[in-house]
Structures are given as C-alpha cells and as structure tokens.
Amino acid sequence: MYRLKQIPEDFIVEEIPNIIIKAKGPYSYYVLEKKDYNTEQAIQVISKSSHIPRKLFGYAGTKDKVAVTTQYFSVKGTLKRTNYDKFSIKHIGQGDNPISLGDLLGNKFTITVRNILKKPQLVTNFVNYFGPQRFGRNNFEIGIAILKKDFKTAAGLIDQFCAIDYLKKNPTDYVGAIRSVPFKILTLYIASVQSRIWNEVAEEMSKNTEDNLELPLIAFDTEFNNVPIEDLYEQQLSKYGLTQRDFIIRTIPALTPKGNTRQLYADVKDLIIGDLENDGLNNNLKKVMIEFTLGKGCYATVVVDCLINLPSK
Numbered sequence: 001m002y003r004l005k006q007i008p009e010d011f012i013v014e015e016i017p018n019i020i021i022k023a024k025g026p027y028s029y030y031v032l033e034k035k036d037y038n039t040e041q042a043i044q045v046i047s048k049s050s051h052i053p054r055k056l057f058g059y060a061g062t063k064d065k066v067a068v069t070t071q072y073f074s075v076k077g078t079l080k081r082t083n084y085d086k087f088s089i090k091h092i093g094q095g096d097n098p099i100s101l102g103d104l105l106g107n108k109f110t111i112t113v114r115n116i117l118k119k120p121q122l123v124t125n126f127v128n129y130f131g132p133q134r135f136g137r138n139n140f141e142i143g144i145a146i147l148k149k150d151f152k153t154a155a156g157l158i159d160q161f162c163a164i165d166y167l168k169k170n171p172t173d174y175v176g177a178i179r180s181v182p183f184k185i186l187t188l189y190i191a192s193v194q195s196r197i198w199n200e201v202a203e204e205m206s207k208n209t210e211d212n213l214e215l216p217l218i219a220f221d222t223e224f225n226n227v228p229i230e231d232l233y234e235q236q237l238s239k240y241g242l243t244q245r246d247f248i249i250r251t252i253p254a255l256t257p258k259g260n261t262r263q264l265y266a267d268v269k270d271l272i273i274g275d276l277e278n279d280g281l282n283n284n285l286k287k288v289m290i291e292f293t294l295g296k297g298c299y300a301t302v303v304v305d306c307l308i309n310l311p312s313k
Contacts, residue, residue, distance in 0.1 A: 128264060215261060216261050269294070
C-alpha cells in the first residue's frame with residue numbers, strides 16, 4: 001500500500017489565489033505558511049494573540065495539517081504581530097473584500113508518494129470525489145446527529161476545546177456547546193454528510209456514464225430533473241435515516257445549508273510524474289514525486305489514489 005504524508009515535506013500545497021490586491025482597503029491580506037499545523041488552529045492563534053475577533057478573519061479553504069502549505073487569509077484591520085513559532089505570516093497588501101470560502105483559482109501540489117514498486121500512470125481526469133480529509137474525526141457522525149436534532153450526541157462527539165469547556169460549565173446545554181464551536185468548523189460537520197452522500201451517488205453514476213454531470217450536494221432546497229439520480233439520493237438519505245427537510249436546522253438557522261452542485265469529473269492539469277527513486281524511509285521500496293494543479297474544491301489525495309491504483313494497460 002502506497003504511503004502519503006510520511007513526513008510533512010512529502011505533501012506541498014501552494015494556493016492559487018483569486019483576490020485583487022490594492023495599496024489601500026479595509027481588509028489586510030496575508031500569506032500564511034505552515035507545516036504540521038491546522039489552518040483553523042493557526043487563524044485562532046492569530047485572532048487570540050491580536051485581540052481581533054475570529055469572525056473578522058477569512059480564508060478560502062482548509063489546508064492539510066501534515067503538509068507544508070502556503071495559503072492566503074484576510075482580516076478586517078491590520079495585524080501588529082507577524083512572528084509565530086509554528087507558522088509564519090506575511091502582509092501582501094490591502095483589499096476591498098474579505099477572503100471567503102472558495103475565493104481561489106485552485107491549488108498546485110508537489111507530492112512524494114512512498115512505499116511503491118511501480119511508476120504511476122498518467123491520467124487527464126478523475127471522479128471528483130471528496131477526499132478522506134473532508135470527513136475528519138467524527139465530522140460525519142456529528143453532522144448526522146445535528147441533522148437528526150440529536151444535539152446531545154453531537155455535542156458529546158465534538159472534540160473542540162471550546163465545546164468541551166462549555167459543557168463542563170453548562171452540562172445540559174448541548175445547543176450552546178455546539179454554538180460555541182467556530183462557525184467554519186460547524187459547517188464542516190454538515191458538509192461532511194452532504195459530501196459522503198455525493199461520493200456514494202458519484203460512485204454509482206461513474207459506473208454508467210462518462211458525461212460530466214453536475215450532481216447536487218443535497219440540501220432542503222435541492223430540486224431534481226432526473227428521476228434515476230433522484231432515486232439514488234433518496235436511497236442514500238434513507239440509508240442514514242434522513243430526509244431533505246432534515247437539512248433545515250431551525251435551532252441554528254445559519255447552519256442550514258443551501259443546495260449546490262459539483263461536477264462528476266475534474267481535470268488534472270500540468271501533471272508531471274518523476275522517476276522512481278529509492279525510498280529511504282521504506283526499505284527495498286520506491287518513491288516518486290508527482291506535480292499537478294487542480295481546480296478549487298478538488299482533492300489531491302483522490303488524484304494520487306487514481307494514479308496509483310489505475311489498472312495497468
């Protein structure tokens with residue numbers, strides 16, 4: 001079995017931004033470079049040390065923890081402190097708008113794949129699955145519990161310090177504990193449910209079509225114009241004991257997702273596969289360096305799995 005991220009330097013990610021940088025503006029833009037550190041954790045550290053509320057920060061997407069990553073974030077106002085022990089930030093200019101989820105063109109990846117015996121094959125596109133990092137630890141289970149309005153179970157599964165601390169002080173206020181979690185993390189819980197259902201439908205669809213369909217990320221307002229696709233979604237919802245109306249979260253209205261779509265297939269751009277080399281971390285096996293660029297929302301781990309596990313021609 002191939003290995004990824006055996007060391008952080010095996011997984012290098014460079015964000016391709018989609019922001020307009022100016023000399024003046026209410027928002028400051030910074031480059032965040034980190035290794036072995038979570039994006040949200042870094043933003044929370046910066047927020048706390050600068051005494052600027054977390055809600056005034058924004059970034060386009062969460063980058064892998066076990067990796068060397070470069071990405072951009074915004075803050076309303078300016079930061080006085082730019083030196084940190086576990087990551088670095090650099091001011092690059094100002095702008096009129098905050099950086100929000102999806103405000104990027106894509107990402108460039110330089111990945112070392114270890115523990116292999118043969119060179120990966122070239123591909124031009126792949127089934128656009130959500131990668132395993134989308135689901136994290138208990139994200140899916142928490143999302144299911146919230147959608148079923150089982151807030152006690154959801155709060156008990158959340159491993160964020162803010163929720164744990166809140167429950168210690170307010171043992172039966174489960175909704176309050178959930179609300180204490182940064183909103184960007186809360187949305188991941190619901191998104192993980194949407195993503196798993198999408199993956200399961202996409203797996204079935206990819207067996208029967210090469211057309212690049214737009215498949216829904218299921219929500220209460222999703223409308224279908226294709227009966228077979230609607231049937232697949234109904235099957236998946238039923239499997240988890242859900243209906244579309246469960247995606248209306250009246251107790252935390254801002255958490256109610258709106259319908260969206262995702263392409264069944266995505267392109268791999270600028271793919272370069274290096275030569276096989278001896279893998280110094282795994283005896284008698286090989287490693288290879290792979291470079292490529294993906295559009296926003298696509299997962300490099302899914303591409304690597306496709307490259308490595310593609311049947312031999």
